[in-house]
Amino acid sequence: MDPTSGADPSGSNALAAEPSAYLRQHAGNPVHWQPFGDAAFAQSRDRDVPVFLSIGYAACHWCHVMAHESFEDDVSAEYLNAHFVPVKVDREERPDVDAVYMAATQAISGEGGWPMSVFLTPDGLAFHAGTYFGPRPVAGRPSFRQVLEAVTEAWQQRRGDVEHSAAQLAAGLAHSPLNHIAGLGLPAEPPGADILTAAVRALAASEDRAAGGFGTAPKFPPSSVLEFLLRHAAAGGPAAAEARSMASRTLTAMSGSALFDQLAGGFARYSVTADWSLPHFEKMLYDNAALLRVCAHWLRLPDGSDFPRADAERVVRMTAGWLLDALRVDGGGFASSLDADTVIDGVHREGATYLWTAEQLSAGAAAAGYPDDGPRLARMMNVAGRVRAAGNSAGRDRAPDGSPLHPGSPLHPAGPLAPADRRIWERVSPELLRQRAGRVQPQRDDKVVAGWNGLAIAALADAGLLLDEPTYLQAAAAAADYLETVHWDGAVLIRVSxxxxxxxxxxxxxxxxxxxxxxxxxxxxxxxERWYVLAEKLLLAAERRFVRDGAVADSAPESEQVFNAAGRVSSADPFDNATPSGTSAFAAALLSYAGYSGSTGHRALAEGLLGWLPTVAVKAPRAAGCALATAQAMLAGPLEVAIVGPDTPARAQLLRGAALDPSPGLIIAVGSGTSGGSGIGTSVPLLSGRGSGESALAYVCRMMVCLQPVATADELRRALNP
Known part of the structure; x- marks a missing residue:
C-alpha cells in the first residue's frame, strides 16, 4: 500500500499548547500526536484508521528511550501518521485512561508498564497492545515498524476478526474477577484480629530478611505495607514484635541505601537491585509523601536499637526538606516528580546528576577542607574503584568506544553509618551537595495532582506535629489552600492543575x-476547622459521585471511549499499586470522619468497603497494605481525644501528648469547643458541648464512652494507656 494513502489531514502535531509536561516533551516529534479526546476518535472514524494510543509520564526513562528511537524517527513517523491517529496520554493526568488500557494490555500481551502502546478501534476498544517497541527486533520482541505493519494489515484485511476480538476483550474486562471483588456488596464484616495477625505472618514469608523489603528485584518501597506493620506493632498481640522487626529492617535498609538521596533527602521510585544499591532515579511526590508519613509514625513507637529515633528523624527532616525545596510550586502546591534522566548535550542520561566517582568525592572532601577524608568517603559510600552505568540505562547510554556516558556510582552506604563515619559525612556532605547543585539537574514535572498533594499534606501535618516543626504545618496549610482555591469548585474536585x-x-x-x-x-x-469542613465536603461529594447501588467505582465516566473499553462497567481496584487503593483510602478517610462526626452510617460504609479483605489478606497482603492498615485502625478504635480551650501552650502540650500516642484507632479533635450558652460554636461534632473557659482540657473517649477530662500531658498519657 502507498504509505501516504489515508494520510493525516491535519498534518501537524497538536501537543505544543498542552499543559502536561509529558505531552509537551513530544510536541517536537514528527508524529502528528493528538491529545486524548473525542476529536481524535472522530478523526479515526472519518479516516477509517485505528488509533495508536501511547501512554507514559514525564519521569519515565523508557518513555524517553522509545520517543528517541521511534517517535523522533522520520520514516516511522511518516508510516504512523499515514495509517493511524496517534494519541498521547499522560498517565498521571488521566489515570482513568491508563487503568482501563493497562488492563487491556496485560490481557493481550501478558505484560504491563510504560511506555504503553495500545491500538484502538474508533469506538475506543483495544485490539492489540504492548509496551516498549524499539527500532529493531530484540529477543523475540518485534520492532515498532513490524508491529505497525502487522496491525495495519490486520485492520485492512481482517477487520471483522479485529472488531470481534476487541468486543470480546471489553466483555472480558467487564466480567473480570477484579470487578466482582470491587462490587463490594455492602455491608460486610471487616477482618478480625486473627486475619491481621495471619497477614503479618504471610508478609514475613515473603520478606527479604537480608536486604529488607519484600520479594526480589526490582524492589519498590512498600509504603502501605509498612504503615500496616507499624499499626500492628502499636496495637500489640502475638505478631506485634514480628511486625515491628519487619518494618525496622526495611526502613533501615532503604534509608541507608542509594534508594534514599544521602545528600538532599527523598527516595527514588524503586531499586533495580534487591539490595537497594542501584535506584531507578525518578523521584515521585507520592512515594516521598507516603514514606515521610511512615517514618514520622515510626517516631510514635518506643525508641530502640532497630531503627533508632535519631535515624528516623533524620530521614523525616531530610525528606520533608527535599519536598519543600524541590517540589513546591508557586501558590503552595507540590509538583509531581523529578525525571529519572538528566539531559546533557541533548542526551538522556539516567541518574547522571546523582552519580559520583572516587576522584570526585576526594575533590569534594578537599574543597570542604578535609582532603584526607576522600578515600574513606569512597569506601563508606561504596563508590571506590567502581564505574557503573545507572539504573535501567545500564549498557545503553554508552559512547561509540563503549565507555559510559555518565561514569560513577550512586551513594550507597549499605546500612547505617558508624558514628565516626557519620561525623566525616556530616562535615563533607554540605560541600558535595553544593557541587551537585552545580550540575545539570533533572527536569521537574510541574503538574499538580490533587490526590498526591493530599498525601503530602497528611505527611507534613503529621511530621510537623510530632516534631513540633511549624514550617511543615505552614507548608501543609499552603498546599491545602491551593487545593481549595484551584482544584475545588464547590461540587467537583479537579484532578490536575x-x-x-x-x-x-x-x-x-x-x-x-x-x-x-x-x-x-x-x-x-x-x-x-476550615480543613475539617473541607474534608467533610469532599467525602460527601465522593459518596455521591462514586458509591451507588451498593458498589464503588474508582472514577466517574469521563470518556465514552474509555467506558466502551471497560465493557461499559464502572469498577474499582481494591489493590494498592504505585499509590494506595482509592477504595481502601476512602475507607480510611470515612473511618476518621465517622470518629469526628459520630456518623454510624459512614463507619458502616467504611466497614463495607473492606468487606473483600478477609479473602485476600493472607493470599496477597503486599497488594493490600492500605486496606490492612485501615482494618487495624478499625479494630483499635475509635479512640477519640477532644482537646478544648484557648490556644495556649497548655493546649499545645495536650495536643502533642495525644499525637505521640501510637494507637491505630486514635482520632484527635482540637479547638475551642462549645461552652453551654456562651455562643461559641464548632463545626466538629466531637467538640460539641465541650468547653473549658480559660483552661485547656482533654477528653478521652473509647467506643463512645468518655472519661473525666484531664488537664496535663501526664494525665492524658495515663488516660490513653490505662
Missing amino acids: HAAAARGIGGLLEDYAFCADGLLALYAASGN
Missing part, C-alpha cells in the same frame, strides 16, 4: 480520599 489553572478532568476516588485524609490530618495538627 498547571500553573495554578485547573485542568478540567474530574478527580478520581483516590483524589477525594487522599485529599480528605490529608485535610483531616491537617485539622488535627492545627485546630483550624
Whole structure:
C-alpha cells in the first residue's frame, strides 16, 4: 500500500499548547500526536484508521528511550501518521485512561508498564497492545515498524476478526474477577484480629530478611505495607514484635541505601537491585509523601536499637526538606516528580546528576577542607574503584568506544553509618551537595495532582506535629489552600492543575480520599476547622459521585471511549499499586470522619468497603497494605481525644501528648469547643458541648464512652494507656 494513502489531514502535531509536561516533551516529534479526546476518535472514524494510543509520564526513562528511537524517527513517523491517529496520554493526568488500557494490555500481551502502546478501534476498544517497541527486533520482541505493519494489515484485511476480538476483550474486562471483588456488596464484616495477625505472618514469608523489603528485584518501597506493620506493632498481640522487626529492617535498609538521596533527602521510585544499591532515579511526590508519613509514625513507637529515633528523624527532616525545596510550586502546591534522566548535550542520561566517582568525592572532601577524608568517603559510600552505568540505562547510554556516558556510582552506604563515619559525612556532605547543585539537574514535572498533594499534606501535618516543626504545618496549610482555591469548585474536585489553572478532568476516588485524609490530618495538627469542613465536603461529594447501588467505582465516566473499553462497567481496584487503593483510602478517610462526626452510617460504609479483605489478606497482603492498615485502625478504635480551650501552650502540650500516642484507632479533635450558652460554636461534632473557659482540657473517649477530662500531658498519657 502507498504509505501516504489515508494520510493525516491535519498534518501537524497538536501537543505544543498542552499543559502536561509529558505531552509537551513530544510536541517536537514528527508524529502528528493528538491529545486524548473525542476529536481524535472522530478523526479515526472519518479516516477509517485505528488509533495508536501511547501512554507514559514525564519521569519515565523508557518513555524517553522509545520517543528517541521511534517517535523522533522520520520514516516511522511518516508510516504512523499515514495509517493511524496517534494519541498521547499522560498517565498521571488521566489515570482513568491508563487503568482501563493497562488492563487491556496485560490481557493481550501478558505484560504491563510504560511506555504503553495500545491500538484502538474508533469506538475506543483495544485490539492489540504492548509496551516498549524499539527500532529493531530484540529477543523475540518485534520492532515498532513490524508491529505497525502487522496491525495495519490486520485492520485492512481482517477487520471483522479485529472488531470481534476487541468486543470480546471489553466483555472480558467487564466480567473480570477484579470487578466482582470491587462490587463490594455492602455491608460486610471487616477482618478480625486473627486475619491481621495471619497477614503479618504471610508478609514475613515473603520478606527479604537480608536486604529488607519484600520479594526480589526490582524492589519498590512498600509504603502501605509498612504503615500496616507499624499499626500492628502499636496495637500489640502475638505478631506485634514480628511486625515491628519487619518494618525496622526495611526502613533501615532503604534509608541507608542509594534508594534514599544521602545528600538532599527523598527516595527514588524503586531499586533495580534487591539490595537497594542501584535506584531507578525518578523521584515521585507520592512515594516521598507516603514514606515521610511512615517514618514520622515510626517516631510514635518506643525508641530502640532497630531503627533508632535519631535515624528516623533524620530521614523525616531530610525528606520533608527535599519536598519543600524541590517540589513546591508557586501558590503552595507540590509538583509531581523529578525525571529519572538528566539531559546533557541533548542526551538522556539516567541518574547522571546523582552519580559520583572516587576522584570526585576526594575533590569534594578537599574543597570542604578535609582532603584526607576522600578515600574513606569512597569506601563508606561504596563508590571506590567502581564505574557503573545507572539504573535501567545500564549498557545503553554508552559512547561509540563503549565507555559510559555518565561514569560513577550512586551513594550507597549499605546500612547505617558508624558514628565516626557519620561525623566525616556530616562535615563533607554540605560541600558535595553544593557541587551537585552545580550540575545539570533533572527536569521537574510541574503538574499538580490533587490526590498526591493530599498525601503530602497528611505527611507534613503529621511530621510537623510530632516534631513540633511549624514550617511543615505552614507548608501543609499552603498546599491545602491551593487545593481549595484551584482544584475545588464547590461540587467537583479537579484532578490536575498547571500553573495554578485547573485542568478540567474530574478527580478520581483516590483524589477525594487522599485529599480528605490529608485535610483531616491537617485539622488535627492545627485546630483550624476550615480543613475539617473541607474534608467533610469532599467525602460527601465522593459518596455521591462514586458509591451507588451498593458498589464503588474508582472514577466517574469521563470518556465514552474509555467506558466502551471497560465493557461499559464502572469498577474499582481494591489493590494498592504505585499509590494506595482509592477504595481502601476512602475507607480510611470515612473511618476518621465517622470518629469526628459520630456518623454510624459512614463507619458502616467504611466497614463495607473492606468487606473483600478477609479473602485476600493472607493470599496477597503486599497488594493490600492500605486496606490492612485501615482494618487495624478499625479494630483499635475509635479512640477519640477532644482537646478544648484557648490556644495556649497548655493546649499545645495536650495536643502533642495525644499525637505521640501510637494507637491505630486514635482520632484527635482540637479547638475551642462549645461552652453551654456562651455562643461559641464548632463545626466538629466531637467538640460539641465541650468547653473549658480559660483552661485547656482533654477528653478521652473509647467506643463512645468518655472519661473525666484531664488537664496535663501526664494525665492524658495515663488516660490513653490505662
